[in-house]
Amino acid sequence: MLDACVLANHGVCDLFLRLAERPRLYSPKWSRRILRETTRTHKERLNWPDDLADHWQSEVEKHFPEALVDEADCLEPILVNDHKDRHVLATTIRAGAATIVTFNLRDFTPQSLAPWDIHAVHPADYLITLHTISPDVVVAKLGDMARDRNLSAEAYLSRLAKSVPAFASQVAQAVGWSLDLPNGQ
Incomplete structure (x- = not known):
């Protein structure tokens, strides 16, 4: 599962997306909420023009349709990681993924992930x-x-x-x- 902070970092995101193309080294996963959060970051924090940020999201959705995972909001109340990132863990659980790739490791403590047999890793480590x-x-x-x-x-x-x-x-x-x-x- 790629967190929005990874997708919002243009150079790192580009590398991750290219490594998901053929020959595919991994299978990326995200939710619409993660993509919306990324697009919002592009616009509000990185000052991308609205049309460029929206185009980025539509291109990612078009070229990686298999990456989109339905959100699992129903799981969020039972999760104990950082409340702002519970949607990421819930989507990871729904996807059956074992790894969350994030710069925000503090939001995904080992104790909060252990019941789900999921771990969080820094993009560099992945x-x-x-x-x-x-x-x-x-x-x-x-x-x-x-x-x-x-x-x-x-x-x-x-x-x-x-x-x-x-x-x-x-x-x-x-x-x-x-x-x-x-x-x-």
């Missing part, structure tokens, strides 16, 4: 797992993303390092790239 499983595919997708932006793969990975530094470091080390990180990170 990406590291995907890279470990299929390094060639991950590096190829990064190369495609860099070309789309007229950047070198190293430069693009350096940009991603701002959000997912552990992942960027692993990939750079594995392929012999150097990261250009601000402030000596």
Whole structure:
């Protein structure tokens, strides 16, 4: 299950979506509520024009229809994770997914997830797992993303390092790239 905070981070979201294309390394899941929350973040916090944010949501829905999971509001009252993110856990349960990918790990404590045999992971850790499983595919997708932006793969990975530094470091080390990180990170 991809949380809205992951989908709202454009570079990280783009990588996750590309890794869900063929050859598919994982099967993304989300609800309409998660997509609406992402679109609202795009508009209100990231100052995307309304038409761009709405277009993003319609494109995601069009290209990944299998990712959409019906919401399970009826489960929310019995959940004990952060109240603002109970809908994410409820949707994860409904989807039968084992993992919530989120930057907000504090909202999904191990104790709140244990009864459901679900765990929350940082996007960097999930990406590291995907890279470990299929390094060639991950590096190829990064190369495609860099070309789309007229950047070198190293430069693009350096940009991603701002959000997912552990992942960027692993990939750079594995392929012999150097990261250009601000402030000596």
